[in-house]
Amino acid sequence: MTMDTPATGNTRASKASQGNLIASVGRTDDFELTDEERSEIEHEMGHYENPRAASIGALKIVQKRRGWISDGAVIAISDVLGIPSSDIEGVATFYSLIFRQPVGRHVILVCDSSSCFLTGHDELRDAISSELGINLGQTTGDDRFTMLPVCCLGACDRGPALMINEDLHGPVEPGDVSALLERYS
Amino acid sequence: MTSHLFSTSTNGETHPLTWRLREDRGYVDLAEFQQKDGYEAVRITLRDLSPDDLIENMKTANLRGRGGGGFSAGVKWSLTARGDDHPRGYIVCNADEMEPGTFKDRMLMEEIPHLLIEGMILAGYANNARMGYIFLRGEYVLAAERIERALSEAREAGILGSKVCGSDFDFDIFLHTGAGRYICGEETALINSLEGRRANPRSKPPFPGQSGAWGKPTVVNNVETLCNVPAIALHGGEWYQALSGGRSDDGGTKIFGVSGRVKRPGLVELPMGVTGAELLDMAGGMRDGLELKTWLPGGGSTGFLLPEHLELPLEFGAIGKAGSRLGTGLMTVVAHNQSVVSLTRNLEEFFARESCGWCTPCRDGLPWSVKLLRAIERGEGEDGDIDMLISLAHDIGPGKTFCAHAPGAAMPLETAIKHFRHEFEAGIRHPAREAHAEPIPVGSV
Numbered sequence: 357m358t359m360d361t362p363a364t365g366n367t368r369a370s371k372a373s374q375g376n377l378i379a380s381v382g383r384t385d386d387f388e389l390t391d392e393e394r395s396e397i398e399h400e401m402g403h404y405e406n407p408r409a410a411s412i413g414a415l416k417i418v419q420k421r422r423g424w425i426s427d428g429a430v431i432a433i434s435d436v437l438g439i440p441s442s443d444i445e446g447v448a449t450f451y452s453l454i455f456r457q458p459v460g461r462h463v464i465l466v467c468d469s470s471s472c473f474l475t476g477h478d479e480l481r482d483a484i485s486s487e488l489g490i491n492l493g494q495t496t497g498d499d500r501f502t503m504l505p506v507c508c509l510g511a512c513d514r515g516p517a518l519m520i521n522e523d524l525h526g527p528v529e530p531g532d533v534s535a536l537l538e539r540y541s
Numbered sequence: 542m543t544s545h546l547f548s549t550s551t552n553g554e555t556h557p558l559t560w561r562l563r564e565d566r567g568y569v570d571l572a573e574f575q576q577k578d579g580y581e582a583v584r585i586t587l588r589d590l591s592p593d594d595l596i597e598n599m600k601t602a603n604l605r606g607r608g609g610g611g612f613s614a615g616v617k618w619s620l621t622a623r624g625d626d627h628p629r630g631y632i633v634c635n636a637d638e639m640e641p642g643t644f645k646d647r648m649l650m651e652e653i654p655h656l657l658i659e660g661m662i663l664a665g666y667a668n669n670a671r672m673g674y675i676f677l678r679g680e681y682v683l684a685a686e687r688i689e690r691a692l693s694e695a696r697e698a699g700i701l702g703s704k705v706c707g708s709d710f711d712f713d714i715f716l717h718t719g720a721g722r723y724i725c726g727e728e729t730a731l732i733n734s735l736e737g738r739r740a741n742p743r744s745k746p747p748f749p750g751q752s753g754a755w756g757k758p759t760v761v762n763n764v765e766t767l768c769n770v771p772a773i774a775l776h777g778g779e780w781y782q783a784l785s786g787g788r789s790d791d792g793g794t795k796i797f798g799v800s801g802r803v804k805r806p807g808l809v810e811l812p813m814g815v816t817g818a819e820l821l822d823m824a825g826g827m828r829d830g831l832e833l834k835t836w837l838p839g840g841g842s843t844g845f846l847l848p849e850h851l852e853l854p855l856e857f858g859a860i861g862k863a864g865s866r867l868g869t870g871l872m873t874v875v876a877h878n879q880s881v882v883s884l885t886r887n888l889e890e891f892f893a894r895e896s897c898g899w900c901t902p903c904r905d906g907l908p909w910s911v912k913l914l915r916a917i918e919r920g921e922g923e924d925g926d927i928d929m930l931i932s933l934a935h936d937i938g939p940g941k942t943f944c945a946h947a948p949g950a951a952m953p954l955e956t957a958i959k960h961f962r963h964e965f966e967a968g969i970r971h972p973a974r975e976a977h978a979e980p981i982p983v984g985s986v
């Protein structure tokens with residue numbers, strides 16, 4: 357029984373990241389920010405009183421292009437913002453939409469809050485599970501999908517609801533799952 | 542794809558939040574917003590009213606915070622540190638909407654973000670803020686697009702930036718999008734998150750109005766709260782207060798809504814004090830073959846109510862007296878065939894997962910309650926488990942934890958046991974009773 361937001365990634369990814377805790381900071385994985393990423397982060401910094409405030413924005417900027425946040429990305433962001441990498445790590449591990457492990461090309465966020473629970477979340481989750489052969493917190497072997505739980509999506513009138521990447525879908529009946537997932541290759 | 546509205550009106554004097562919505566429910570752009578009186582309140586207020594006048598109006602309006610806490614917005618504003626001894630601070634719009642069963646702010650931001658911007662400019666003027674942030678949850682992608690579009694339209698038209706609408710007041714707004722976690726909606730956790738930190742709540746005092754974002758006076762208000770401000774500034778606090786027409790002392794209208802096992806879930810703007818029965822009716826009643834068992838009046842952190850409570854006015858006082866909270870005012874409707882134990886387990890799993898982990902009663906108590914609830918759900922509860930749940934709910938209740946997250950979790954737990962104790966009892970196996978089915982020989986104990 358795990359109470360935390362399930363870790364993202366399949367067994368392979370979990371194993372790969374075991375030795376990668378921030379204790380190993382100093383290793384850079386040869387990670388470099390692109391010029392575009394760097395300038396977007398610097399632009400973000402201008403919106404707040406100090407650079408630290410851009411840390412979540414910076415993580416999102418990098419993740420948008422790379423899919424997830426590697427150790428090297430944590431260090432590179434800490435260099436740009438001029439704050440300790442342990443602080444960036446603290447932020448990266450706190451927020452559920454920042455992934456510290458590789459995820460699939462498409463991330464499915466399934467709402468498991470009360471209204472969706474009442475309108476069929478369990479059946480929907482099980483249908484996705486059996487279609488893809490993964491549970492919440494896991495990634496398919498072909499790296500196509502990762503399935504995660506999410507708080508009420510503000511679409512309770514359309515429950516059970518889910519998001520795939522930036523698209524909101526609801527109500528999604530178990531019978532709709534197959535065709536819906538087809539749209540994400 | 543947008544939320545169904547039970548009824549609509551184009552009368553600005555009765556439906557200040559929704560009268561400007563388009564029939565096709567698309568985005569109300571700047572031109573259309575201005576055609577419908579938009580930004581008039583800003584123009585008139587900056588020209589004719591002092592910040593204190595506006596705050597007085599807000600107090601008279603008795604607009605109570607729509608983010609779930611119900612604190613008077615006018616009173617909050619009157620406590621903000623202002624004046625020459627204080628730096629200009631921030632207005633932060635709480636657009637983190639994640640309360641289970643709540644889908645009202647999404648609709649306002651997707652369809653009419655200019656109303657929010659207008660409310661924030663007015664809040665900025667009243668509270669001597671230099672800038673506003675909209676703290677929007679990351680998943681609200683369409684709302685983010687629409688807000689950005691509205692912000693740039695407003696900047697281009699001189700409504701935001703230096704010299705707002707030609708006045709001496711400078712104010713701009715920046716959209717900040719979050720990265721998940723329910724706790725970000727707690728106002729001091731939200732400020733930490735805005736500053737780029739982990740979203741642990743801060744201790745109060747100091748209250749944000751004294752020292753908030755980057756140590757500056759900061760006013761945090763919910764999206765819907767801020768969307769009410771333009772009409773109050775335009776028509777006055779007394780007009781607003783009277784909108785609820787004797788049904789409630791709480792002023793104005795509110796976006797109510799219904800989700801769960803009803804025929805037609807949706808939203809509607811109605812005066813404070815409307816009843817749950819009226820709303821349920823508008824939602825077409827229960828789905829065929831289902832009967833109402835229980836309902837949550839305003840999100841996952843409010844207490845269960847019974848069918849007999851449907852006649853109560855939906856306002857902070859009456860719902861509080863019935864042992865629940867109005868919360869966000871969006872009903873979650875539960876049918877007769879739903880196990881309350883399972884639903885409570887689902888709610889407590891949510892709160893356990895979303896605990897920020899800062900203080901022990903919440904961090905450890907909530908997972909414990911989940912463990913007990915799961916056992917009871919499987920019919921494997923032990924004697925004493927129900928009392929343990931009651932005692933856990935008590936230990937995470939108001940005043941015992943660092944923020945209101947845990948008391949919010951306690952409320953559905955406590956009220957579920959209060960109203961449906963028999964369902965919990967049915968999940969307890971009775972090894973003690975079975976073992977003692979034979980008479981106990983005298984002297985053996």
Ligand SMILES: Cc1cc2nc3c(=O)[nH]c(=O)nc-3n(C[C@H](O)[C@H](O)[C@H](O)COP(=O)(O)O)c2cc1C
Pocket residue numbers: 605606607608609610611612614635636637638639640723724725726727728729761762763764766767944945946949
């Ligand atoms: C755990 C927790 C989550 C909250 N989430 C939200 C939220 O998503 N949106 C919101 O407006 N208020 C939320 N609140 C209430 C805020 O702390 C705060 O009271 C509110 O933003 C103040 O604005 P209002 O007075 O205009 O309602 C939350 C409170 C707690 C304790």
Ligand code: SF4
Pocket residue numbers: 724742895896897898899900901903904942943944945946947
């Ligand atoms: S009550 Fe829960 S969410 Fe609030 S500070 Fe304590 S641990 Fe964090």
Ligand code: FES
Pocket residue numbers: 467468469470471472473507508509510511512513515517641642643
């Ligand atoms: S409970 Fe699932 S969208 Fe609100």
